[in-house]
Amino acid sequence: MSTRRTFIQSLALPLLANSFKPLKAKPEIAEGSILRFAQMGLGSYAERVGNAVKESTRAKITGLISGSPEKLSKFASKYGVESDSLYNYSNVASIKNNASIDAVYITTPNALHCPNTIQIAEAGKHVICEKPMAINAKEAQKMIDACQQNGVKLLIGYRMHFEPITLEIVRMRQRGEFGKTLFFQGLSGFIIGDPSQWRLKKELAGGGAMMDIGVYSINGARYMLGEDPIWVTAQETKTNFEKFKDGVDETITFQMGFPSGATASCLSTYSLNYLDKFYLTGTKGFAEMQPSTGYGPIKGRTHLGEIQKQHITHQARQMDEMAAIILDNKVPEIPVDGQEGLKDMFIVDAIFKAVKTGKKINIQYEL
Template identity: 65%
Template sequence: MKSRRDFIKKLSVGAGILPMTFSFAPYQKHQYISDIQDGPVLKVAIMGLGSYGNRVAEAMKDCKRAKVTGVISGTPSKIKDWQAKYNIPDKNCYNYENFDAIKNNPDIDAVYIITPNALHHGQCLRVAAAGKHVICEKPMSINAKEGKEMVDACKKAGVHLLIGYRMHFEANTLEVIRLRNAGEFGTVKFFQGLSGFKIGDPNQWRLNKELAGGGAMMDIGIYSINGARYMVGEEPIWVTAQEVKTDPIKFKEGVDETITFQLGFPSGVVASCLSTYAFSYLDKFFLVGEKGFAEMQPSTGYGPIKSWTHKGRLDLPHVTHQTTQMDQMAAIIFDGKKPIVPVDGEEGLKDMKIIDAIFQAVKSGDKVALKL
């Protein structure tokens, strides 16, 4: 089974909004993968040893400030494999029943939760109660209520709650944000976000409402939700949405196949987005203003990200996203670093409020007000 994010293999020739051709001149390369200051190394236990857990662990081999020191899994054979691969001692290995004991383990500073969505809430609360920092994959929960409880629990415990928004540290993404803030595009008018792939195995957890909390929107649509917010640079104030389901057997009640949704922003900007499990080659952001545009395709895949504006190519050098993410998260936890785009629990909670509103809009057919 392919990873939920490993779906971009080639670009779709016909996906562009504007049928334009350009003679691209390269931009000056701005360095967004900033030098990591020397300091303490974040000792991380990975919870959930599936495909993405493996991807994160492999990327962390190149980290300067983060290291895999523990594992939490319900599969003993996986634990043995990880122990051999990452030199993890028995005392740093836990299962889902006994991992509260990390409280007394100085070899673990943080737990990266990479399990099915519906498990995040309870696992986060337990990690926080053990006094360890929480890094949680997105979506942070299956609804805003649970997300808020996670934020509150981590605040009460005095630990960080960070969400796995790897794109918030990606160089092309940050360059587009810089250009927008500098007025390069003029007044922003419109954003389009396309996020989708054709999902395979009908028996996987991503198509199980009890584990996933939904379907494509939770898994891949969240990229366009989050992307709309950081690309436009505002928080939306309303949403409308429409659902299409062509295979009700594969996509059962409560598991969305395809949803188109629209976000309205205070300045009058409208975002038009698509989330789907029905077809592939959808990984594109397009931002346009009065003076220019920025386009990214792929925009959120594992990379390299391809990007350009009305003035030419960007395509800043690719660094493995999870490597940068974990180093930067160590700097957030230990050094108090403030990222350009937040990755804290409040950021994740905003996306959950929008997802709740999208589902409400699909059901009611009405425009739903947002208060983030």
């Protein structure tokens, strides 16, 4: 993964089928107003979003925010952003006066999500914040409060909540096609590169693999099972103490228990490749996704056979759906609001506490 640089200078700031061949398709979103948004933090993921928006029908990049003049120039040229809609972290408050920007998509390092969100909310713009929402539940709640106080919406970049195969499996579970769901397995990991990148710095990332990739299994367990866990246990393994310093987790295995009696067994790691799998089983059937959260195509099968859906670039579909949520008050099938992100942060906090204490931790969804 590429690292995002320079910004830190200013902290101020089924259909089921027998075979599946992925097809590329334009998102099918009803025509309506265009969501005009600014990108905040111009790293590799912002570029991925920018490229995907070219396929979007309801979203357009109309502003850019970065501490790097070089990146501002590059992105402005690539996406056709006017010079009067380019901001750095010192003057971003003036975005309040820019009528061509409705929302800001924050893709800065995790530790900046909270202050950046508060700053954008106070400027009167809707906020889309990349996951993880924050570095802990306390900061996540501050973000929610700031957006509520300023009358703007807060959405979290859970792109998988709009992915067709994911949604089909969730619908099957809701229809009872798996029977009583009993167990979920989530495997999320890859071997991380560049040891100097911000994702391996506790002060910027808030942790290590758990904050980046582990949150997929946490969130996936919740939407696959359709309930929130009430306890966690967790164990950490570290083999490279130079690369993964204090407070930066390399590998964590964790278990979660749910009100229905269902359990989940998950793994989050920065030291193993080919880990991108969800598995759900119930009394009448099962669902398996592999890959389950990568950029696509996603592949899924159940006890009834393989699921066939057209592949749409995740971020293009996400932005079209988020445009509908912000502009049309559409209610998504799986929530993507601040409360959804806050729940994941309560669970992350509990996992870190379980690792530290070696104890089973009951999750309290309140501060």
